[in-house]
Amino acid sequence: MAQIRIESLRKEFGAFTAVQSSSFTIEDGEFFMLLGPSGCGKTTTLRMMAGLELPTAGEVFIDGDAVGQKPASQRDIAFVFQMFALYPHMNVRRNISYPLLSQGMARPQVRAKVGEVAEILGITDILDRPVGGLSGGDRQRVALGRAIVREPRAFFMDEPLGALDAEFREHMAEELRALHDRMGATTVYVTHDQLEAMQMGDKIVVMNHGVVEQFGVPQDIYDWPATMFVASFIGSPPMNFLRFDGMVGAGTDQVSLGEATIPVPTQRDGAHGKLALGVRPEHIRLLDDAPYRGEVVAAEYLGTTQIITLNTPHGEVKARIPSDRKVQIGARTGLDFDARTLTLFECDKGRALLSDANAKVLSNG
Amino acid sequence: MSSYSVTEPSLRQKWMAGILVILYAVITILPLLWIIATGFKSPADAIAYPPKVVFEPTLEGYVNLFTTRTRVTEETLAELGPPTTWYDRIVRQYDMIIAGPSRYGERFLNSIIIGFGSTFLCIILGTAAAYAFSRFRVPLKDDLLFFILSTRMMPPIAVAIPIFLMFRTLGLNDTHAGMILLYTAVNLSLSVWLLKGFIDEIPVEYEEAALIDGYTRFQAFYKVVLPQAATGIASTAIFCLIFAWNEYAFAVLLTSGTAQTAPPFIPTIIGVGGQDWPAVAAGATLFLVPVMVFTILLRKHLLRGITFGAVRK
Numbered sequence: 001m002a003q004i005r006i007e008s009l010r011k012e013f014g015a016f017t018a019v020q021s022s023s024f025t026i027e028d029g030e031f032f033m034l035l036g037p038s039g040c041g042k043t044t045t046l047r048m049m050a051g052l053e054l055p056t057a058g059e060v061f062i063d064g065d066a067v068g069q070k071p072a073s074q075r076d077i078a079f080v081f082q083m084f085a086l087y088p089h090m091n092v093r094r095n096i097s098y099p100l101l102s103q104g105m106a107r108p109q110v111r112a113k114v115g116e117v118a119e120i121l122g123i124t125d126i127l128d129r130p131v132g133g134l135s136g137g138d139r140q141r142v143a144l145g146r147a148i149v150r151e152p153r154a155f156f157m158d159e160p161l162g163a164l165d166a167e168f169r170e171h172m173a174e175e176l177r178a179l180h181d182r183m184g185a186t187t188v189y190v191t192h193d194q195l196e197a198m199q200m201g202d203k204i205v206v207m208n209h210g211v212v213e214q215f216g217v218p219q220d221i222y223d224w225p226a227t228m229f230v231a232s233f234i235g236s237p238p239m240n241f242l243r244f245d246g247m248v249g250a251g252t253d254q255v256s257l258g259e260a261t262i263p264v265p266t267q268r269d270g271a272h273g274k275l276a277l278g279v280r281p282e283h284i285r286l287l288d289d290a291p292y293r294g295e296v297v298a299a300e301y302l303g304t305t306q307i308i309t310l311n312t313p314h315g316e317v318k319a320r321i322p323s324d325r326k327v328q329i330g331a332r333t334g335l336d337f338d339a340r341t342l343t344l345f346e347c348d349k350g351r352a353l354l355s356d357a358n359a360k361v362l363s364n365g
Numbered sequence: 366m367s368s369y370s371v372t373e374p375s376l377r378q379k380w381m382a383g384i385l386v387i388l389y390a391v392i393t394i395l396p397l398l399w400i401i402a403t404g405f406k407s408p409a410d411a412i413a414y415p416p417k418v419v420f421e422p423t424l425e426g427y428v429n430l431f432t433t434r435t436r437v438t439e440e441t442l443a444e445l446g447p448p449t450t451w452y453d454r455i456v457r458q459y460d461m462i463i464a465g466p467s468r469y470g471e472r473f474l475n476s477i478i479i480g481f482g483s484t485f486l487c488i489i490l491g492t493a494a495a496y497a498f499s500r501f502r503v504p505l506k507d508d509l510l511f512f513i514l515s516t517r518m519m520p521p522i523a524v525a526i527p528i529f530l531m532f533r534t535l536g537l538n539d540t541h542a543g544m545i546l547l548y549t550a551v552n553l554s555l556s557v558w559l560l561k562g563f564i565d566e567i568p569v570e571y572e573e574a575a576l577i578d579g580y581t582r583f584q585a586f587y588k589v590v591l592p593q594a595a596t597g598i599a600s601t602a603i604f605c606l607i608f609a610w611n612e613y614a615f616a617v618l619l620t621s622g623t624a625q626t627a628p629p630f631i632p633t634i635i636g637v638g639g640q641d642w643p644a645v646a647a648g649a650t651l652f653l654v655p656v657m658v659f660t661i662l663l664r665k666h667l668l669r670g671i672t673f674g675a676v677r678k
Binding site: 103 | 570
């Protein structure tokens with residue numbers, strides 16, 4: 001239905017800058033996640049796209065139309081609020097019809113359309129109920145019904161599952177994704193839950209302090225984080241950082257950590273000073289004869305895997321290993337890193353150094 | 366025993382509570398009952414000592430309230446023939462005839478025009494101002510709100526003399542418009558503050574949803590915010606009306622011939638035909654009716670309005 005392009009979008013509230021010059025593009029039909037901790041500017045960005053806030057600078061394009069300064073009512077988009085915001089003085093049917101009534105659609109048509117939407121969402125039996133007594137899930141469905149009934153150019157959702165209990169979230173997340181696949185409409189979804197973002201999104205933008213840290217498909221963001229913030233925000237437990245002072249030259253394919261030499265993807269950038277070697281917990285194997293050593297301090301059993309916490313000369317490291325391997329607390333063991341998956345970071349700038357492995361991801365993000 | 370016990374109160378506590386409530390009710394209702402009863406007494410019964418609890422009801426007070434009467438000679442009475450209506454009959458007992466209507470009806474109508482007029486204005490202006498204060502970034506918002514509140518920090522009558530002079534200069538003395546404006550000005554601070562509280566409680570998402578759904582800001586206000594604020598508007602309207610309806614001091618000072626309201630008129634009845642307490646009581650009784658009706662009509666909203674914050678949170 002629509003491609004959405006954000007160009008140098010900026011929002012200031014008095015002296016506070018909520019969003020700093022963000023730019024990214026959401027392709028037609030994508031399920032797009034705006035991910036970040038609370039206060040990172042993701043909701044403000046979404047509200048600017050929807051027209052609920054006007055940007056201080058920059059522009060929003062929906063299908064090529066510059067809409068940045070237009071009111072929400074002229075953007076032909078739908079918004080699902082975290083608290084659902086169903087009109088409390090109307091019943092379910094009227095809530096869903098409300099956007100159609102504003103367009104002056106004839107009553108019989110409205111009725112047919114609402115019936116159709118209720119069918120899709122499975123809420124035909126509650127159409128004449130007041131919204132006050134509905135369960136969280138039904139409210140959510142009514143809110144979705146109100147959004148899809150008008151067939152808008154895009155859907156914007158602000159943590160729509162945030163108000164549901166954990167058990168039900170999973171179910172609604174699947175329903176939402178299925179609905180999106182069926183309608184094929186561009187959807188922008190704000191969440192602070194990285195699992196939700198990875199599970200549902202075609203693409204993810206990670207924001208922090210009003211800045212876009214990285215954007216791309218979930219796998220790229222997980223495997224090749226552009227910044228230390230992304231690396232530590234995504235993944236549970238997050239990426240480990242082995243911090244060291246040293247230098248890396250362009251073209252090297254190994255770094256020295258203490259006594260041990262660790263192979264890394266061939267570097268394209270050189271750097272020196274405070275560096276960090278980033279490694280995901282699942283890319284660590286515990287090998288008795290590996291040269292890099294650490295001491296086991298804790299083990300958490302998670303069913304199929306276990307998380308082992310180790311003390312190393314370069315900080316605490318968590319490794320995810322199969323749960324059938326017996327690990328003795330207090331034992332010293334060797335750590336073997338999967339060389340193809342490692343990323344080096346410059347600590348001062350917080351940015352990843354370009355290597356042969358992540359160049360493809362980082363050059364377009 | 367803690368004052369905040371969650372256990373069932375004992376029988377003694379229930380009795381105590383019941384007695385207190387009844388005592389309070391008697392204290393508040395007794396004067397009201399006295400006024401209503403006096404309205405139906407004859408002048409002699411009204412001043413009887415000890416006061417008569419059982420008496421023969423008469424509409425004399427009401428007739429006297431609505432009419433002016435003159436004493437005539439027996440010859441004139443004889444010429445007129447026997448009284449034709451029930452109220453003629455009442456008046457003739459005292460060798461009097463009805464000379465014409467009194468001004469009570471007029472004054473009552475003035476009260477209605479001025480009371481409801483100022484309430485209406487207060488609600489319109491108050492809702493608009495409260496909405497703006499609640500939803501928009503208004504420069505110096507807190508200072509403006511404090512200023513609005515500060516207009517009520519002294520009794521309004523303290524500025525009676527400047528207002529009197531101002532009204533005289535502007536030609537607002539003794540006009541309906543003048544009194545409506547005055548009561549609106551006095552009540553507006555109450556109405557803005559009360560309504561702002563009610564509108565603050567309405568989540569802004571409702572309006573945003575309406576904006577997204579293709580409605581303009583005004584439509585969103587009108588179709589989504591107003592129905593939500595109905596309870597608040599109703600209770601604010603009652604407060605405004607009660608103030609404007611009962612106001613006495615400004616009405617005495619600023620009105621006389623055309624725009625006089627009922628409160629300053631009722632005491633003047635005493636001077637006309639001796640101390641006619643039944644007529645005064647009848648005037649006061651009728652004066653209670655509109656506010657009572659208005660309050661009863663809106664009572665559902667009023668109750669919900671008062672508990673609004675407590676129930677929602």
